[in-house]
Structures are given as C-alpha cells and as structure tokens.
Amino acid sequence: MAEIKVDCIGETCPVPLVETRKALRKAEEGDIVEVTGTHPSSKKEIPLAVKAMGLELLDIEEGTDGVWKIRIRR
Amino acid sequence: MANKAAIIVHSGDMDKLYSALILGNGALAMGMEASLFFTFWGLQRLKRGGVEKGPLSKMNMLGFGKWMVKRKMKQAKVASLEKLMQDFKELGGKILACDMTMDIMGVKREDLRDDLISDYCGVGTYMDEAKDSTVTLFI
Numbered sequence: 001m002a003e004i005k006v007d008c009i010g011e012t013c014p015v016p017l018v019e020t021r022k023a024l025r026k027a028e029e030g031d032i033v034e035v036t037g038t039h040p041s042s043k044k045e046i047p048l049a050v051k052a053m054g055l056e057l058l059d060i061e062e063g064t065d066g067v068w069k070i071r072i073r074r
Numbered sequence: 075m076a077n078k079a080a081i082i083v084h085s086g087d088m089d090k091l092y093s094a095l096i097l098g099n100g101a102l103a104m105g106m107e108a109s110l111f112f113t114f115w116g117l118q119r120l121k122r123g124g125v126e127k128g129p130l131s132k133m134n135m136l137g138f139g140k141w142m143v144k145r146k147m148k149q150a151k152v153a154s155l156e157k158l159m160q161d162f163k164e165l166g167g168k169i170l171a172c173d174m175t176m177d178i179m180g181v182k183r184e185d186l187r188d189d190l191i192s193d194y195c196g197v198g199t200y201m202d203e204a205k206d207s208t209v210t211l212f213i
Contacts, residue, residue: 010151011151011153012150012151012152012153013096014096014099014103014153014158015153017099017100017103017104018102018103018161018165020103021102021103021105021165022161022164022165025165025166048104049103049104049105052104052105052106053104053105
C-alpha cells in the first residue's frame with residue numbers, strides 16, 4: 001500500500017479538489033492519499049467528494065497556521 | 075439519471091470560460107462525468123493559441139480590465155485556463171467541438187486544438203450527453 005502526498009498549500013479553487021481527484025485516480029485500491037492545503041472551502045468540499053465517490057475518509061487535521069491535512073483511503 | 079454534467083460553452087469571454095472549466099473540473103472531482111460542448115464564441119477558445127484570448131465579459135475596457143483581473147488572479151494563485159483544460163482532460167472530461175460553428179466561421183480542424191478535442195459533432199451528440207445528465211448549463 002502506497003501513501004501519496006498532495007501539496008496544495010496556497011492553492012485556490014478548484015485546484016485542491018482537482019489535484020485530490022487526480023491523485024485518487026492514480027492510486028490503487030487500499031492506497032492512502034494525504035492532501036495538505038490552506039483553501040478553507042476545499043477542507044469542507046474534499047470530504048464531500050470522498051463521500052460522493054464512496055471512499056473512506058480517514059481523518060481531517062487542522063493546524064494553527066490555517067493548514068489542514070486530509071487523509072483518504074482509496 | 076446519470077451523475078453527469080453537460081455544459082454548453084457558448085461564450086468566448088475569459089471569465090465565462092473560467093466558470094465553465096471550474097464547474098467541469100468540479101463535477102469530475104466530485105466523481106461525476108462531465109462534457110463541455112464548445113459552440114459559437116466559445117469555439118474560438120479552442121483555436122490554437124486561443125485559450126487565453128477571450129475578453130472580460132464586463133469592464134474589459136479594451137483589455138485594461140482584463141489585464142487588471144488577470145493580475146489579481148495571479149496574486150490569488152488562480153490556475154490558468156490552459157491548466158484547467160489539461161486537468162479536465164486528465165480527469166476524463168469530454169471536450170466537444172460544434173462542427174456547425176466551424177462551417178459558419180470557416181474554422182478548419184487544423185486551426186483547432188486537436189489534443190484537447192474528443193469529438194467534432196452537432197446538437198445530437200450534445201443532447202445525447204444531456205438527456206441523462208443531472209446538471210446541464212448554458213454559459
């Protein structure tokens with residue numbers, strides 16, 4: 001099982017969502033995709049996309065500096 | 075109904091093309107299928123070197139308004155139209171070119187971005203996409 005990191009710090013709509021989707025497409029079943037970013041809406045919307053695609057949301061972490069980290073299992 | 079978005083890109087304005095591409099990419103990112111049907115002024119943006127050529131739909135002011143908006147977009151790190159086109163393709167989105175517009179405006183296939191276009195077609199293909207789409211938009 002691979003762990004794929006996606007860095008979207010400083011990126012805005014729709015890049016974090018799109019880059020997450022790209023990584024999930026490339027990932028194999030069981031792989032973990034970890035996305036970090038700062039765009040506030042994407043923190044809410046990436047979990048919506050994960051749910052819509054029937055994947056597993058592992059956790060959402062929020063740092064003090066506005067950086068969030070979302071982990072998804074394909 | 076399929077979980078699908080079928081969007082008509084009629085406008086060639088820069089800001090409206092942003093809307094269409096962001097919506098298309100958003101649909102794909104949410105796990106939906108998506109197609110963009112480029113017609114009339116929208117088709118001009120599929121010409122080689124034409125992606126970034128559109129004016130601003132309001133307050134273009136002979137390009138000054140567009141220049142200001144582009145500068146602001148760069149500061150906000152907004153993706154370029156070219157990147158959004160490439161992302162849309164990479165995520166499996168379909169780009170359809172209206173062949174009637176090509177006839178009317180004398181646009182030949184070799185004038186267009188064949189690397190982006192999935193099909194050269196007419197209203198039948200769009201309606202076939204749209205008839206079972208949950209999201210249909212005209213931009």
